[in-house]
Amino acid sequence: MSDPALDALFLPFTSGQLPWPPAPVLFLRARDGAALRPFASRGVVCEQSFKPFAQALEQARLEVVTDAAEDGRRYPLILLLPPRQREEARALFARALSLLAPGGRIVASMANNEGAKSGESDLRQLAGLAGVLSKYHCRVFWTAPLDGPADAGLQRQWQALDAPRPILGGSFVSRPGVFAWNRIDPASQLLAGHLPPVLAGVGADLGAGYGYLSAQLLQRYAGRISALDVYEAEARALQLAQANLQPLAAGTTLEFLWHDVTAGLSRRYDFIVSNPPFHTPAREDRPDIGRRFIAVAAEALKPGGHLWLVANRHLPYEQTLNEGFGQVRVVGERDGFKVIEAIKAAPSRGRAARA
Known part of the structure; x- marks a missing residue:
């Protein structure tokens, strides 16, 4: 089935606007689809807590985890498909920062009718943005290479938004x-x-x-x-x-x-x-x-x-x-x-x- 947010997410890499690192890449809220497949052999670790999506990723022979923080790895590139619910999305942005290696980059994609402008604004506030791309009625937005959040206090505050x-x-x-x-x-x-x-x-x-x-x-x-x-x-x-x-x-x-x-x-x-x-x-x-x-x-x-x-x-x-x-x-x-x-x-x- 069509997945415009997933298709848009990989455009900065297929167009040459952003480099793909040699080290493993983390994909939060990952979903399988045609846009992901060319990158499947390039060290993508997929975190997905929704069972049908996790099974589809496993069937595509991708590495799937339910909690990427468990093994202590840090990643030079984190891809994410933020959810519509804003508190949950803010917590996900903050969590992505906590899993990012020094000098790493975050790239996110959201459909326009699923809160893309709010998501773009939130990531800009938390970490700053280096680029934005609009395609398929979606917005892709990414940070510059980071050595930490723009606002560490805000990161801690947003990470707590997901707590039970x-x-x-x-x-x-x-x-x-x-x-x-x-x-x-x-x-x-x-x-x-x-x-x-x-x-x-x-x-x-x-x-x-x-x-x-x-x-x-x-x-x-x-x-x-x-x-x-x-x-x-x-x-x-x-x-x-x-x-x-x-x-x-x-x-x-x-x-x-x-x-x-x-x-x-x-x-x-x-x-x-x-x-x-x-x-x-x-x-x-x-x-x-x-x-x-x-x-x-x-x-x-x-x-x-x-x-x-x-x-x-x-x-x-x-x-x-x-x-x-x-x-x-x-x-x-x-x-x-x-x-x-x-x-x-x-x-x-x-x-x-x-x-």
Whole structure:
């Protein structure tokens, strides 16, 4: 798929405006794509915490890490695709400076409609800029060779913006950039309000975020849920879910899985809850992701198992639900969202005998 920010990021190097160093290069929030491939054999280390993007990079035979700071390396060139959320982006700029070798350079690319002007202004304020290029409705901007930040105090301040912090009166910890990071998502809240009086056995939360729905399950059905698997593709969110949910376990076995749900599940469940995503961190509109979550849930549920799902009212999920489940009903609607209960059919006696 087209990735204009990634394409624009490499233009200063392919055009000869900037040199490519002989030493390894760090690529923060890396994504695979055609523009990256010519540089793949030139020592690129990719940091990516979103599982589908990390897997795509690994399949392209690139070195992938979840935390580039762990091995203490410093890099002469750091590439980055900053996120839209400004606090998260500022923290990423500050972190890039902390991983930069003396005399190194930072190069960033952002789409114009994803905060490119703000990102350019922020990096200029933090480290100064030596060049800017506009292409593909994106802005690429880079520093001169650096021996440190323009403002060390600002760097420390911005690095702290990504730190987990209490939200909702201390009920949870969260951080900027995670979905609905400082609030309860109204769709998840609607789903929580329509959960049944009893859920029991082994369950899963698909796309758990910082753990709101899983917390509702553990608090409401204490003593009834024997095990709960928490699935999340974004490692930064999964770390928060682990911190938020472990104090609530009280006899429930919890497992936290950094996993792309669309790749399928290997376990079987009595019930599943989900508020599935319908876009990626690259802001692509992807209703097919939600459809795949539903199909995977149908495969993973035991006969008679229940899926409790919330979705935007307009999303076309009905066909996938009807194909995978014996019973489907809308149990609540509000503010453009719908809550659906779907029950997996038991195999017929005839089918069971033939099997």
